Amino acid sequence: MNKDYILGVFKDEESLVEAFEKVKQKGILPFEVYTPYPVHEILEGMGNKTRISHAAFFFGLFSAIGILTFLTWAATISWPINYGGKPTNSFPSFIVVTIVATILSITLLTLFTFSARAKIFPGKVPEIFHSRATDDRFVMVIDKKSLGENEESVNAIITAHGEVE
Amino acid sequence: MKDQLIVSKKFKTAAYILIGIGVVSFALGFAFDAKRTWANYLLNNYYFLSLAMGAAFFGAIQYITQSGWSAAFKRISEAMVAYIPFAAVFFLLLFFGMHSIFEWTHEEVVAEDHLLQHKSAYLNIPFFFTRIVVFFGAWILLSKLLRKLSLKEDETGGLDYFVKSEMYSKIFIFVIAISFSLFAVDMLMSLEPQWFSTIFAAKSFIAAFMHGSSIITLVVIILSRLGKLEFLNRSHLHDFTRYIFMSSIVWGYFNFVEFMLIWYGNIPEETAWFVHRWDGAYKILFFVNIILNWFAPFIVLMPRKTSRSKLFIFPVIVLLIIGQYTELYYIIWPAVVHEAKFGLLEIGTFIGFAGVFALVVATWLSKASLVPSKHPYIEESMQHHF
Numbered sequence: 350m351n352k353d354y355i356l357g358v359f360k361d362e363e364s365l366v367e368a369f370e371k372v373k374q375k376g377i378l379p380f381e382v383y384t385p386y387p388v389h390e391i392l393e394g395m396g397n398k399t400r401i402s403h404a405a406f407f408f409g410l411f412s413a414i415g416i417l418t419f420l421t422w423a424a425t426i427s428w429p430i431n432y433g434g435k436p437t438n439s440f441p442s443f444i445v446v447t448i449v450a451t452i453l454s455i456t457l458l459t460l461f462t463f464s465a466r467a468k469i470f471p472g473k474v475p476e477i478f479h480s481r482a483t484d485d486r487f488v489m490v491i492d493k494k495s496l497g498e499n500e501e502s503v504n505a506i507i508t509a510h511g512e513v514e
Numbered sequence: 515m516k517d518q519l520i521v522s523k524k525f526k527t528a529a530y531i532l533i534g535i536g537v538v539s540f541a542l543g544f545a546f547d548a549k550r551t552w553a554n555y556l557l558n559n560y561y562f563l564s565l566a567m568g569a570a571f572f573g574a575i576q577y578i579t580q581s582g583w584s585a586a587f588k589r590i591s592e593a594m595v596a597y598i599p600f601a602a603v604f605f606l607l608l609f610f611g612m613h614s615i616f617e618w619t620h621e622e623v624v625a626e627d628h629l630l631q632h633k634s635a636y637l638n639i640p641f642f643f644t645r646i647v648v649f650f651g652a653w654i655l656l657s658k659l660l661r662k663l664s665l666k667e668d669e670t671g672g673l674d675y676f677v678k679s680e681m682y683s684k685i686f687i688f689v690i691a692i693s694f695s696l697f698a699v700d701m702l703m704s705l706e707p708q709w710f711s712t713i714f715a716a717k718s719f720i721a722a723f724m725h726g727s728s729i730i731t732l733v734v735i736i737l738s739r740l741g742k743l744e745f746l747n748r749s750h751l752h753d754f755t756r757y758i759f760m761s762s763i764v765w766g767y768f769n770f771v772e773f774m775l776i777w778y779g780n781i782p783e784e785t786a787w788f789v790h791r792w793d794g795a796y797k798i799l800f801f802v803n804i805i806l807n808w809f810a811p812f813i814v815l816m817p818r819k820t821s822r823s824k825l826f827i828f829p830v831i832v833l834l835i836i837g838q839y840t841e842l843y844y845i846i847w848p849a850v851v852h853e854a855k856f857g858l859l860e861i862g863t864f865i866g867f868a869g870v871f872a873l874v875v876a877t878w879l880s881k882a883s884l885v886p887s888k889h890p891y892i893e894e895s896m897q898h899h900f
Contacts, residue, residue, distance in 0.1 A: 389900065406816075433780075441774040 354380060355496070355503065356479055357489040359511035365487040366390045368510040372491065375499050375506075380492040383482040401466075405459045412454035416447045479514065487511075517884040519742060521876045529873040536866010543859045552611035553850040554860055557842045558867035559608070560701050563601040564718070564838065565871070567694050568726015569594035570657055570686065572757070577660075577676075577683035582894035583753050586745065586885050590733045592664060593878035594726070595657045597871055602650035612639060615850050618707040630707055637704055645700060649693040656686045664886060671888035694719055702842070705849035709787040711776070717768040721807070724761035725838040728831045731758065733875065735824055735831075742884055745896040748822035753898075755821040758811055758830070766808030791844065795854035799844045806837030839864070 359365040366388065372379060373394055382391050420443040424430075429437040464470060482488040489507070496503060507513050543551030573591035576584045612619045618637045624630045630637070659682050667675035698718035703709065731754040738746045776784040791800060810833045820826035847854060886892060 402818075435778075439778075441770075441777050444770065444774065 353493050354478065355491045355493060355500075355507070356514045357491070357507035357511055358479060358481070358514050359487040359489070362388055362487065364510035365489065368506050369394060369489060371506045372489070372503055375503065377491065377495055377499060377503065379489050380495070381478075381490045383478070383488040383490070385485055385487070388487075401459060401463060404462050405455050408458040408462075409451055409455045412458075413447055413451045416450045416454075417443060420446060517742065517887070519737070519740075519876070519880045519884050521880045525876060526873070529869045529876070532865050532869025533873070534866075535862050536864075536869060539859055539862025540866060543863070547859075548611075549614045550851050550855060550859065551863075552608075552614040553846055554863040555604075555611060556608065556615055556701065556850075557839075557846050558863050559601060559604045561838060561842055561864075562597060562867050562871045563605070564722035565726050565729050566594050566597040566601060567653075567690060568722040568724070569730055570598070570653065570726075571690055571723050572727050572730060573660070574683035574686045574690070577680045578687065580680070580891075582891040583750060583898040585889045585891035585895035586743070587730070587734060587750075587895075588664065588886060588889070589879060589882060589884055590730050590737075590875075591726075592657075592661050592882075593875045594729065594733075595661070596878040597874045598650065598653050598657060600870060600874055602646075602654065605646055605650070606643070609643065612642075616704060616707075617849075618704060627708070633707060637707060642700060645696065649697050652689050652693060656682060656689060660686070665882055668883060668886055668888055673890055676890050691719070694722065702845050705846060706787055708783065710783050711772055711787070713768055713772045717765065717772060720761055720764045720768060721838060721841060724758060724765055724807070725834055727754065727757040727761065728834045730754070731827060732831045732835075733879075735828060737879075737884070747899065749898050749900050751824065751827060752818075752822040752900075755815045755827055755830075758834070759815045759821065762808050762811040762815075762834075766804065766812065769804065769808070791848050796844060796848055799840055799854075803837065803841050803844055806833050807841060810834075810837075 357365075357368060359368065362384070365382075365384070369379065369382065369391060378395070382388075382395060384391060421438060421440075424439070424443075425437045431437070432439070435442075477483065478490050479486065479488045491503060493500070504513055540551060540555070543554065569591040573588060573595065575581075576588060576591075608615075617623055618630055618633070619639055624634055660679055663675045663679045663682070667679075695715035695718070698715050702718060703711065703714050731751075734743065734746065734750075734754065737743050773788065776788060791797070811830050814826055814830050815821045843856075889895075
């Protein structure tokens with residue numbers, strides 16, 4: 350039992366979604382919803398559009414340009430070597446390295462961005478609202494401050510579909 | 515059947531006029547330049563067959579993956595597959611143009627070339643046409659079977675037909691993968707029989723798949739403009755463009771791998787093909803191909819917003835229609851015609867074949883209800899949303 354939050358715990362997707370919609374109709378946006386798998390209505394209802402894909406695109410764009418520039422600079426200006434009569438600027442063969450290294454940099458940079466935004470770091474004490482939120486239960490977390498005078502009715506909505514804990 | 519498409523008189527007349535233009539330019543072509551005319555014939559023949567084969571592969575994949583979203587659109591791929599028998603006739607007519615196009619059919623050339631003698635066990639006219647007959651036989655047989663099951667399902671419903679279709683689809687993709695690869699080698703790669711490239715067949719295959727699925731999307735868009743397929747929503751469009759996007763990346767990859775390895779390996783048997791395509795118009799076409807078939811779809815269809823809006827999808831499809839043409843032109847012309855000639859003959863024959871293809875697709879679309887109402891996944895398909 351948490352002092353600042355109401356936890357609605359549901360056994361299946363349908364009851365969670367129904368309760369979620371009703372709570373939203375009251376003008377209350379839940380603080381967070383934990384589901385074992387992505388639930389479309391919740392993703393849309395929570396209204397948090399992720400921008401990580403945009404970030405990933407620009408990481409990719411800049412690392413691709415950077416890697417290509419570096420390879421060209423290294424092979425033509427800094428250390429030109431004759432490999433079997435090929436021109437020093439052997440662009441097609443740079444592409445392979447660029448693709449692979451770009452994928453690596455996108456992966457790592459996106460991981461770091463995500464961790465920074467979600468405030469996740471090694472050794473962090475996990476915030477777990479409910480012991481089965483990481484298991485098979487659907488948990489809706491509502492901030493008590495956002496409730497105002499609706500606490501009774503929200504409790505009623507949740508108990509109609511699941512349990513309040 | 516409420517969702518019946520009725521092919522309008524106007525459309526039919528327009529298609530016949532296009533076919534007429536094609537026939538006229540084809541006939542006139544013989545009067546001026548027979549070799550170039552046969553090259554045109556091969557190009558357009560292969561072009562529209564590749565669309566039909568791409569659609570066949572698309573349809574088979576939907577059954578094998580038991581996709582729910584595409585169930586309502588399966589009539590469109592079926593209608594495109596109905597072009598295969600027509601292509602079979604056209605390809606058999608190629609018999610009269612063999613000597614104009616294929617170098618290996620000339621006995622005096624083969625007699626002087628040790629490599630061609632070595633290859634002549636495979637590349638000879640009787641075996642060539644046996645292959646055409648066998649391949650087309652298998653394609654027509656399997657596609658007719660699938661079509662029959664799909665029409666029967668419309669009458670009685672139930673799961674049996676779906677299970678059977680899935681079975682045949684499994685056979686079909688293996689048949690397509692092997693036979694269409696060999697077919698592409700026969701029709702395109704053997705134009706320059708001294709050349710070796712292992713990935714060529716895979717590249718042709720993925721090009722067929724990409725352009726086939728883009729034409730399916732085009733037909734869907736056109737039908738929705740005509741007021742059919744009212745349930746079409748942005749999620750469907752997104753799923754269609756995923757196919758285009760994915761296959762354009764694979765095409766770009768194959769195209770690059772083919773070029774890069776040949777460039778790096780620098781073996782004369784392989785590089786010759788690219789060397790005589792490395793000047794003038796062909797050099798430009800080399801880059802145009804990459805832009806049209808990989809770069810444009812890749813960039814335009816990447817964002818979520820553009821990949822689900824007809825406003826952006828339509829121009830990409832138009833670019834891809836041109837892209838498949840330039841791609842085949844780049845393969846066929848340097849081998850057969852040598853000079854990069856493009857004129858009324860090319861436009862005329864393309865228009866003619868496009869008329870046949872459009873007429874076949876429209877006729878076969880109108881032969882059955884546009885939406886397979888008793889498909890087990892039809893509800894899921896209509897409600898598709900993500």
